[in-house]
Amino acid sequence: MRYVFAMFKFAHISDIHLGPLPRLTMRELLSKRITGFVNWHRTRRKHLLVNTLDLLLSDMKDREPDQLLITGDLVNLATKIETRLAREWLDTIGEPADTTVVPGNHDAYVPGAHDKSVAAWYPFVKSDDDPGEWPKDDHIFPTYRERGPIAIIGCSTSNATPPFSASGYFSPRQARETVNLLKKAGERGLFRVVMIHHPPIHGAASSHKRMIGIRRFAAAISTGGAELVLHGHTHLNTVYELKTHNRPVPVVGIASASQGPGGHKPPASYNLFSLSGEPGNWNLVCERYGLTQAGDGIALDSSHVFYGDQPLPMPAIQPETVEIL
Template sequence: MFRLAHISDVHLGPLPALTFLELFSKRITGFVNWHRNRRRHLFTNTLDIVLEDIERQAPDHLAITGDLVNLASSLEIAAVKHWLPEAGAPENVSVVPGNHDAYVRGAYEKSTRAWYPYMRGDAAPAEWQEDTHVFPYLRVRGQVAIIGCSTAVATPPFSASGYFGSRQARETVNMLRAAGEAGLFRVVLIHHPPIRGATAFHKRMIGIRRFAATISTGGAELVLHGHTHLNTVNWLPGQTKPVPVVGIASASQGPGGHKPPAGYNLFSISGAPGDWTIERERYALTPDGLALSLAETTRF
């Protein structure tokens, strides 16, 4: 049995001091939003509590599906680089970026370079190289193939959309097929939910139909995402049966907000090709914000 934990939307805080030039961009809208809304509900100690509970569970691997920062400033990207070892070693933690990690032009490259050890596929170069495609990546851990995809792109103010393009789709199909032929359980990591209507129009994933075709053509057993800060289960057509598409609340969301409190999913994967079993346990922050408790169990 392989046990996979999943968190998302870390939004590591607190927000550092930014220069005038850093704010003279789309960041000004995010800066205002942080101080008017998110600052009151996103807490670093909540993230610490989540990670401590995951450590107690001792999963085989941890997936983080994006939005590790808030405004993608250089200080925030560096802070996440120093924080990631707290989540685990690069070989035990797989990361994909979110829209906040590519908040403004140039941020995506800075983020992927800084966090590359956590995004590096098994066959990829040991060091980050300019003008190379990091995504999709393939990591094999035990009986599980982890395919990391990116929808992170810089967008105009008041937009938080993502993009899944044709090149990435083709390469993802090839990875999924190869993993299937090797008899592996295939889990795809992506930030934006690949489900129509899952978000507001300005937060949608462009390329939803392309992603759905990728899953039905290449084959997969599980898709994990973030972005909505909600605990959700949806489905996409698969090769032989529907594929569960699972989202999770922000890992830094404190109690009392309009979004669900922080939590994580823990998937226990067992079986064999054609007869996989997925047991999901969802843990959520208690109302006092001091611990996590089992909130839901599901079998897929």
């Protein structure tokens, strides 16, 4: 099967970190959440702003993407109230069929939180052929959705970690199933977009925030084939590449969608991808829109051509600044 589309647009945001923090009980604080609670009040609450997120989403909606992809960290400490409010926020964005979510490390902040987050957000997470309710299955990832000319493969690196750690894990089982889904999508002539929270690149995150299973993920992409990988986690606007048996695969990160001006991380941004063409002759342009220096609007920040007449070279990796999580 071959697809030829005039244009299909999809947007990418990440690391929403919806605030403010709710009131926490003493029981909730007697866990890793105490470190996140302190970090929120010392740092994050000053720069992660709801009005910034609203500005970003309003500008993005005006550009009418066909699909929105969110690569994790919708919440901060994965409390019950945060998880419920994140679902309510997702419902305000649009229909679950038009938004695809994978979880991040903050969505699995303590043991048991990952499953509760996935259950609450399941309509926005699930594969096209999965049941309407969460089947209480830890193995729902990778997920698979087809939208127009693209196949969306959602991977999860989300797992609970000890205090002062924010690493992710990509398992052998998930790698095998990702290969199968990538091959399936390739046979259907679809443009394959892989979503994952942690950057699958050595050196892209500091050691306590790295993804465990990077080589396994790279092997899955090389074996199964893919056209684009999207991630979050670092709160940075980055473009890397993964070497494969064919051409390099772009790996694109994005700043936190709630990051206000004046912080040590780039202000809030989103990626808008415009895809046209057909298998073997894709044209993909990525425009990044970000918060202005004054913090009162959104403007075009940069433009990349990944597939087309003049694809841009991938820049070198820049290590991330370490911060307490």
